[in-house]
Amino acid sequence: xxxxxxxxxxxxxFFLLLFNTITAAADVEVARQLxxxxxxxxxxxxxxxxxxxxxxxxxxxxxxxxxxxIATNYHVIELAASEPDQYRIExxxxxxxxxxxxxxxxxxxxxxxxVKAEQMVSQPIxxxxxxxxVGVPVFALGNPLDLGLTVVPGTYNGINTTSYxxxxxxxxxxxxxxxxxPTLNQQGQVIGIxxxxxxxxxxxxxxxxxxxxLVVDYQQRGSAVTEVADxxxxxxxxxxxxxxxxxxxxxxxxxxxGQAQVLQELPPFVKCWGGSNNTNSKAQFLSAERSCRxxxxxxxxxxxxxxxxxxxxxxLEADKLNSWxxxxxxxxxxxxxxxxxxxxxxxxxxxxxxxxxISSASQRQSKxxxxxxxxxxYPGLYDTVFLQGSVDNSDKAFISxxxxxxxxxxxxxxxxxxxxxxxxxx
Amino acid sequence: xxxxxxxxxxxxxxxxxxRVESDEVTVGRGYTNDIVLSDPHISPQHxxxxxxxxxxxxxxxxxxxxxxxxxxxxDIDGVFASGSEIKIGRTRLRIVATDHAVEQTKLxxxxxxxxxxxxxxxxxxxxxxxxxxxxxxxxxxTTAVAWEWKNVIPMLLGAQLVIxxxxxxxxxxxxxxxxxxxxxxQYSLLLLATLLFSATDWLLVTLNYNVNLLLFGEHIQRLTxxxxxxxxxxxxxxxxxxxxxxxxxxxxxxxxxxxxxxxLVVEMRRWGEFSPFPEYxxxxxxxxxxxxxxxxxxxxxxxxxxxFARADKSIE
Numbered sequence: 001x002x003x004x005x006x007x008x009x010x011x012x013x014f015f016l017l018l019f020n021t022i023t024a025a026a027d028v029e030v031a032r033q034l035x036x037x038x039x040x041x042x043x044x045x046x047x048x049x050x051x052x053x054x055x056x057x058x059x060x061x062x063x064x065x066x067x068x069x070i071a072t073n074y075h076v077i078e079l080a081a082s083e084p085d086q087y088r089i090e091x092x093x094x095x096x097x098x099x100x101x102x103x104x105x106x107x108x109x110x111x112x113x114x115v116k117a118e119q120m121v122s123q124p125i126x127x128x129x130x131x132x133x134v135g136v137p138v139f140a141l142g143n144p145l146d147l148g149l150t151v152v153p154g155t156y157n158g159i160n161t162t163s164y165x166x167x168x169x170x171x172x173x174x175x176x177x178x179x180x181x182p183t184l185n186q187q188g189q190v191i192g193i194x195x196x197x198x199x200x201x202x203x204x205x206x207x208x209x210x211x212x213x214l215v216v217d218y219q220q221r222g223s224a225v226t227e228v229a230d231x232x233x234x235x236x237x238x239x240x241x242x243x244x245x246x247x248x249x250x251x252x253x254x255x256x257x258g259q260a261q262v263l264q265e266l267p268p269f270v271k272c273w274g275g276s277n278n279t280n281s282k283a284q285f286l287s288a289e290r291s292c293r294x295x296x297x298x299x300x301x302x303x304x305x306x307x308x309x310x311x312x313x314x315x316l317e318a319d320k321l322n323s324w325x326x327x328x329x330x331x332x333x334x335x336x337x338x339x340x341x342x343x344x345x346x347x348x349x350x351x352x353x354x355x356x357x358i359s360s361a362s363q364r365q366s367k368x369x370x371x372x373x374x375x376x377x378y379p380g381l382y383d384t385v386f387l388q389g390s391v392d393n394s395d396k397a398f399i400s401x402x403x404x405x406x407x408x409x410x411x412x413x414x415x416x417x418x419x420x421x422x423x424x425x426x
Numbered sequence: 427x428x429x430x431x432x433x434x435x436x437x438x439x440x441x442x443x444x445r446v447e448s449d450e451v452t453v454g455r456g457y458t459n460d461i462v463l464s465d466p467h468i469s470p471q472h473x474x475x476x477x478x479x480x481x482x483x484x485x486x487x488x489x490x491x492x493x494x495x496x497x498x499x500x501d502i503d504g505v506f507a508s509g510s511e512i513k514i515g516r517t518r519l520r521i522v523a524t525d526h527a528v529e530q531t532k533l534x535x536x537x538x539x540x541x542x543x544x545x546x547x548x549x550x551x552x553x554x555x556x557x558x559x560x561x562x563x564x565x566x567x568t569t570a571v572a573w574e575w576k577n578v579i580p581m582l583l584g585a586q587l588v589i590x591x592x593x594x595x596x597x598x599x600x601x602x603x604x605x606x607x608x609x610x611x612q613y614s615l616l617l618l619a620t621l622l623f624s625a626t627d628w629l630l631v632t633l634n635y636n637v638n639l640l641l642f643g644e645h646i647q648r649l650t651x652x653x654x655x656x657x658x659x660x661x662x663x664x665x666x667x668x669x670x671x672x673x674x675x676x677x678x679x680x681x682x683x684x685x686x687x688x689x690l691v692v693e694m695r696r697w698g699e700f701s702p703f704p705e706y707x708x709x710x711x712x713x714x715x716x717x718x719x720x721x722x723x724x725x726x727x728x729x730x731x732x733x734f735a736r737a738d739k740s741i742e
Contacts, residue, residue: 335708
């Protein structure tokens, strides 16, 4: 019997191997064909610094109509959108023809941009009208690391349901420089725009539907965007309004953490992780933590991202510590909170903070801190940090914290009110 | 006519005095002189003072380095009246007549009368123990890992060494200026200041925690620390120097000013620097120290409009 098993196993492996060779050969043929047919349609998008006359950033793009309209990522052309006097957008074809592009429309939420050449640069690539089936081979095209046009075969894994903003999960290696390039199905139609990678073979594409919507919006308006910052500001405003309305209308379930009740995971907005020091034999106190965070970052510039929602809870018990020692640890932890999104002096004000003790019939006395910083280019949007820690128990403590990035004052406060109701140690 | 020769030290203070009952006084390194000085730049037979009616004539006895006049009193050429100063080699000398007027007697300050009482083991020891215990308690209440003496002792001794170094410094200053070190007295003063500092700090943090005056609280804390340093300096100076009360206060005020300046210079680099992190009051104290009552969450959030307005204003 054991021999047989081994035999059948080796037979199995052989078949798998054979099968693999056959499909790989088919993939290679499709890849070769797609590459040959579309190589001239894929452009390198370059940002030229006018002072030095050299390229500062590169990405990819592709023609989508016969009038010179080209799709790429917002983050590829961001420098020219924020500093139009310092950067020029240029394209470079596969045959080394270069030309100037003008920015005509952006969708910062989905990291898309439309740029336009004076005339048709290359044959457009058709956008797929139906979503492929999960598991089909798809092919990403672009200019990784300025190495020249490259085709990367991979697998379509559907639209990621665990994030708020729709992104295609593409199993294949995207590299920097491929951003803005198309990913094609076997028929040579665009099923997504290369946008991000999360390491080994896990990459993300913006679904084609987002691009189609942007093209429709642009065609309806009929002219290029002029005040880009205001335009982006209104996109961010509308997006946070829609997202927060949906978020606040959602059913907020709570879950126990120590003796406290904390806010449960809120799909598709956040994912939660947790941990404790229970297994640490040297620990003098007990600490259990639950951290929830959205994976939706909106890229605004190299040092500034927004759209993040995170909340965090800590349950602490003094265990071997007396109340003075316990409060020293607790104080240290309480002083260590920061927002999860990056921002620089050019983008936001400093944080302004208020703090006070809060207590009511239904709530334990707690120290509450609220901090906010205003966006400089997008008035009416703020990053808000909320922090609350119980202060009336000498050997137990509960901390709750949230950060909301790029949200209006009203929505921040509505969220805070709801958050305080749901996450409590009564 | 008798003459007093004073050997002057740092800041013109008299270091040594010779009194010679003769009209003719020889000064030099040789043992045959009336006044024998050890400065190697002085010749064995350096000079001779010859008494006259108005003072003394100075006769250079062919010395190698000669006689420099630092300050000549009296109107007659070649005659040095009482109070004149000369320099031979590297030694400054003042020539004084026995009837030369001396400065008025200084009134002893109350603290100086008490200073000998401060300089006693019976004062120092309790203070030392008190500071030691305070320090130990402070370490204990902030330690969240298993208690290990091998970690605690270096911390304890480190703090004590800093205090001891301060006391030694002032004792040295006292030894140089007043020829009295008052080591235990200085040590006791520093210990007392440390205790005072810990107590006010703790009180103010607790007060600030309860009454929510973040900026104000911080300023008060700084001002109290400076006030303690000012009083401590004045007391140190009283023990170590002969300064009058007025100049002592001025000196301590200058020292405090210097500390403030150093603090400002160090902080200056951070002025206007952008921080992406919120700076908020993170003080938390055990319920035993909490006296404040809270307001409702709604009231807190309703007042947040002002917070957003402040953020808006800062980017205008």
